Amino acid sequence: MNLELIMQLIEQKNYPKLKQELENVRPVDIAHIFEELNERDTLLVFRLLPKGIAAEVFSYLSTEKQAELSTLVDEKELSDILDELFFDDKIDYLEEMPANVVKKILKNTSEMERKLINQFLMYPDYSAGSLMTIEFVDLKKEMYVKDAFARIRGIAPDKETIYTCYAIDEERHLEGTVTLRSIVLSDDNVKIEDIMQKDPIYVNTHDDQEYVADIFKKYDLLAVPVVDNEKRLVGIITIDDVVDVMEEEATEDFYRMAAVQPSEESYLDTGVLTLARKRIVWLLVLMISSTLTGFVIQRYELALKSVVALATFIPMLMDTGGNAGSQASTVVIRGLVLGEISVRDVLKVVWKEARIAFIAGVLLAIINFIRVYTIQGYSLPVSLTVSVTIVLTVVVAKIVGGILPIIAQKLRLDPAMMASPLITTIVDTTTLTIYFALAVWIIGITV
């Protein structure tokens, strides 16, 4: 794609040439161009697109751009675009639009479609129901391959995928799935029921999207059928939407682990106040809880006053404890998400982390001792206190970091909450308590 040429043609208002050039550009790339255009150009260029392409481009636009275009085109144009959209894209769009736009659109749709749309809009966010589409190929198990194939050819243009088809009975109960591959490979007079997968994998409309993604990953699926509580087939979910879910879920975990409330909007499009709100609550909670660590120092103020050098090592000890703990918690959180670690592995994890911590802690302590005692020239008691604290801190941090995500999982909380910020705050208090207790004992300060 020659983006510069396109932008030049828009600027020159050379619409015939532009129309011709756009024919060679993929819809997703055209959608990217729209994000850069002002209102006037948006409408002008959009109207140059052929109807089918226009709808596809529309489905790739950002929510903001979709909203902008919705106000620019007239009612008839908008309803034409929406008619061309796949049902899941239409629902995604309606979910994001303000109520008055939705009302206007629903006014122009048939009674039947209106009911269906309302039903879809009621599925909870992040549920299988909110992800699915209704454009799938349904077959009867009594059909011969020849007839099934004819049906597929007939209805394929309106279907999101034809590579997996679904056998249903009179009451639309899911009876099996059959791939286009097996249909293509079978003789004309074979019955669908003889080549279908009889005990197919399916999900319920109310299953969480994370569970849906796990099913796709485990069984390498291209699509999965979605059933209601009576096991009637109501839709399918395709892999392209699951890829987006995987990305969303990963983003959510990254955000949680950094004590940021997850958000669906992209960073640059979100207002400063919204972004600030998503961060302040946790900052506040952590600020207040970290004053606990201050109380430890307060308690040992006299010790600190008599050996003020002790304060010099506070940052290093806190950071090392925090880092050691967040290493462990990150590895364990990720293991839980990927299903490599389960709640019953808790003792294995603790034992493993304890040994890792001992090795890492002793090594860090030795290097630290050499530096503090021989290079920086601190006294033996101070050097010893700092070094022994390192070993104990790393051990405590890694065990806490390893165990808390598993406890969260057990309590059905998101393990990602138990990441760096919370671990650091917890470990800090322990670290400084160990440090000052050791100082009093080894250096022999009276408190």
Place this chain on the structure above:
Amino acid sequence: MNLELIMQLIEQKNYPKLKQELENVRPVDIAHIFEELNERDTLLVFRLLPKGIAAEVFSYLSTEKQAELSTLVDEKELSDILDELFFDDKIDYLEEMPANVVKKILKNTSEMERKLINQFLMYPDYSAGSLMTIEFVDLKKEMYVKDAFARIRGIAPDKETIYTCYAIDEERHLEGTVTLRSIVLSDDNVKIEDIMQKDPIYVNTHDDQEYVADIFKKYDLLAVPVVDNEKRLVGIITIDDVVDVMEEEATEDFYRMAAVQPSEESYLDTGVLTLARKRIVWLLVLMISSTLTGFVIQRYELALKSVVALATFIPMLMDTGGNAGSQASTVVIRGLVLGEISVRDVLKVVWKEARIAFIAGVLLAIINFIRVYTIQGYSLPVSLTVSVTIVLTVVVAKIVGGILPIIAQKLRLDPAMMASPLITTIVDTTTLTIYFALAVWIIGITV
């Protein structure tokens, strides 16, 4: 699947019944059962599986179990299993096996396949070449749909996907892609070149797997063709392998952001020494760099000695700075990975973070002031010093956290390196410098 029943049958050595039951279990679930079995049962149960199923189960086994089975079966059996594997699974297997096993296997393969295997083993890790498979459907663009369809039916059983086919010329140059959908929808006497996508998306064998995953996400692909430097089609990559790549890449980022060196093995299967090694280097680097923060305290030792209460707030200030910074860096790192933020947005990010930080910082400072001055009863100068430090710290932390990942991206380093641990260490020094400088000025201590 009734896992308990299966395990019972294995224990009772009821092999006829077991064989029957296993027919109803999906290969990936059978693979999970194997991971729980000892050597003897592994071999016994494996030999109960029909040949085609055995190979599929084998492809789902962990590397450890594959290695175990390879030593248990004889050469003939092993080569039978490998013959049934898709080429990409075979390469994955060979990459993980010790050299003597690989040698034994290559001895039993044809000259041609041996050359091909050696070529594939030479593709760099994490490259498109190392992900691709050779089992794709190639067509000529002059073919009629009727003949293309006949060809697909003939060779489909050995192909990993038939849903996208590839048109090539005499020298195997990629000329276009054509979906089975468009073949099914076209009349018999249409030529492939009239329905193929003429300017198809493709990747090069040396492209990084992250780039490949981005292409899949952007264009919602099920498969992508892989070409060599002469644009000859050498393989394809299918979506199931890309889903695994996406997960691997996310794990890598999570690890990097917690200062752990990425690893491919699962946590529970990895030895303590290996795990320790992946964490020690960064712990050490961060321990040494955080002593810089100690020097700040050392410089202000006299100030600290005269107002020892100042030490009480060190942990809270360090933690708040660290958290504020890692919130910003995580959001920006994720934005860079998802392509929502690019290097040229650096000023937008700084301006946005500065405003977020100001709002968050002022709010935290007010709450902190109320607590420290009115509840804890510290003096006005101390309360003011701590509160003003909070505002400045949050602003510095968020700007540093927002800018460093972008700089890393610009320098072609992984932005994920610029996460919590490194940001914390950098921000700590600034925080304490601001804190003590303000203390000297506001409280008026002589140093």
